[in-house]
Amino acid sequence: MSKRGIRRFIILAALATLFLAVSTAVHAEDTTGDLTETISYTLDDSGNLTIQGTGEIPDYAQYAHYTNPGPSPFRENSAVKSVTIGEGITRVGAHAFYNCDNLRTVSLCKGLKSIGIYGFYSCDTLETINFPAGLEEIGYDAFEGCKALSSAALPNGLKTIGSGAFCECALKQIVIPDSVRELMEYAFEACNQLKTAKLPRGLKEIPDGLFSRCEKLKTISIPEHVETIGPEAFVQCSDLKSVTMPAGLKKIGESAFAACISLEAVTFQGNAPEIGPSAFMLDTLTAYYPQRNTTWKGDVIDTGYGGRVKWVGVCSHAAGAAVTENRKEATVFAAGSYQTVTYCRYCKKELSRRTVSIAKLRPTIKLSAQKKKLKTGKTYKLKVSGLARGDSVKSFKSSKKSVASVSKKGKIKALKKGKAVITVTLNSGKTAKCKITVK
Numbered sequence: 339m340s341k342r343g344i345r346r347f348i349i350l351a352a353l354a355t356l357f358l359a360v361s362t363a364v365h366a367e368d369t370t371g372d373l374t375e376t377i378s379y380t381l382d383d384s385g386n387l388t389i390q391g392t393g394e395i396p397d398y399a400q401y402a403h404y405t406n407p408g409p410s411p412f413r414e415n416s417a418v419k420s421v422t423i424g425e426g427i428t429r430v431g432a433h434a435f436y437n438c439d440n441l442r443t444v445s446l447c448k449g450l451k452s453i454g455i456y457g458f459y460s461c462d463t464l465e466t467i468n469f470p471a472g473l474e475e476i477g478y479d480a481f482e483g484c485k486a487l488s489s490a491a492l493p494n495g496l497k498t499i500g501s502g503a504f505c506e507c508a509l510k511q512i513v514i515p516d517s518v519r520e521l522m523e524y525a526f527e528a529c530n531q532l533k534t535a536k537l538p539r540g541l542k543e544i545p546d547g548l549f550s551r552c553e554k555l556k557t558i559s560i561p562e563h564v565e566t567i568g569p570e571a572f573v574q575c576s577d578l579k580s581v582t583m584p585a586g587l588k589k590i591g592e593s594a595f596a597a598c599i600s601l602e603a604v605t606f607q608g609n610a611p612e613i614g615p616s617a618f619m620l621d622t623l624t625a626y627y628p629q630r631n632t633t634w635k636g637d638v639i640d641t642g643y644g645g646r647v648k649w650v651g652v653c654s655h656a657a658g659a660a661v662t663e664n665r666k667e668a669t670v671f672a673a674g675s676y677q678t679v680t681y682c683r684y685c686k687k688e689l690s691r692r693t694v695s696i697a698k699l700r701p702t703i704k705l706s707a708q709k710k711k712l713k714t715g716k717t718y719k720l721k722v723s724g725l726a727r728g729d730s731v732k733s734f735k736s737s738k739k740s741v742a743s744v745s746k747k748g749k750i751k752a753l754k755k756g757k758a759v760i761t762v763t764l765n766s767g768k769t770a771k772c773k774i775t776v777k
């Protein structure tokens with residue numbers, strides 16, 4: 339056999355072995371076993387792993403050669419394609435599904451409280467996970483390196499997200515529920531598909547490296563109670579364009595926004611925080627600060643913190659007294675409105691404008707007399723007053739023109755003995771009557 343022939347033979351042999359290995363896996367018998375006295379599992383020949391029982395799946399060792407505890411039976415098990423964890427199980431133990439690199443679907447039971455450290459570490463083909471309501475804890479590195487994991491809705495009630503929990507995942511967006519009390523460092527590091535993230539409303543500290551190297555993160559709203567932004571929190575978020583700091587911010591850690599090469603504007607409010615070295619390293623941005631606040635002076639705004647920072651003092655705006663503008667009175671035909679406006683008492687910038695409507699007016703009318711006695715041949719001018727805005731007289735009419743006539747302007751003429759009623763009609767539709775007795 340020639341050298342080339344030998345090589346070809348070796349390759350074919352390798353392929354045949356691979357084929358055998360694959361077909362062996364596919365046609366394997368169901369595998370069953372116990373994880374604890376109360377938890378058992380079945381892995382069928384299609385790769386569906388079902389875990390049933392009550393209690394906690396134990397914590398397993400990170401390394402295959404460890405003995406007490408030893409590694410999970412599912413560790414690096416390519417035969418596992420789906421995992422169903424049945425009701426009654428309260429915890430996925432540490433390293434339980436460590437690097438199951440064919441795992442595609444995971445169904446977690448309700449009642450599950452906790453996912454241990456490295457629980458699903460580096461499950462490369464896992465694309466989505468639905469966490470049950472009631473889950474309280476996701477351990478550190480639990481989903482680290484799940485490179486296809488693009489969707490994970492975190493349940494309300496979740497309390498802890500361990501460090502590195504979703505590091506290097508393909509998450510496109512993440513909403514961290516307000517219930518989370520412990521948000522640990524680097525939890526979403528290098529999620530390089532992440533475009534939007536929402537932080538818990540009551541958060542006080544953005545932990546170290548939380549979104550470091552999230553290169554597609556476009557916007558971030560920093561919750562109003564945040565006092566500290568940890569070191570490297572947003573390092574290398576190269577798509578991030580602008581950030582507004584909350585008024586109570588006290589500290590920005592070292593390299594917090596380093597290498598955010600798209601960062602154009604950082605807006606500060608309140609007192610000057612302590613800004614760590616290299617906080618804006620490699621950045622070119624404009625930083626806006628409240629110019630009347632005296633904590634912003636000297637060294638604070640003389641440095642770029644590692645980047646090229648142009649400091650611009652801006653008015654921090656305080657509302658002056660409200661004024662009324664654009665008043666349009668209501669009429670009997672249409673509602674009116676006005677606007678309540680506030681302007682900054684320093685720079686006069688308009689800060690708020692609110693339109694208030696005025697209800698359409700009710701028609702009103704008053705006649706100079708409601709009844710009148712006249713002698714034949716006499717006249718009387720019926721005067722109309724008290725009309726609401728927009729209204730006017732449409733007509734005067736006599737119920738008996740032979741007794742009393744009335745002109746277009748309300749001049750009544752007594753013609754012969756008898757009674758007549760003069761009706762005044764307004765354009766709004768309202769009417770009023772005057773009874774005439776001619777003697």
Ligand SMILES: [Zn+2]
Nearest residue numbers: 653655682685
């Ligand atoms: Zn102002």
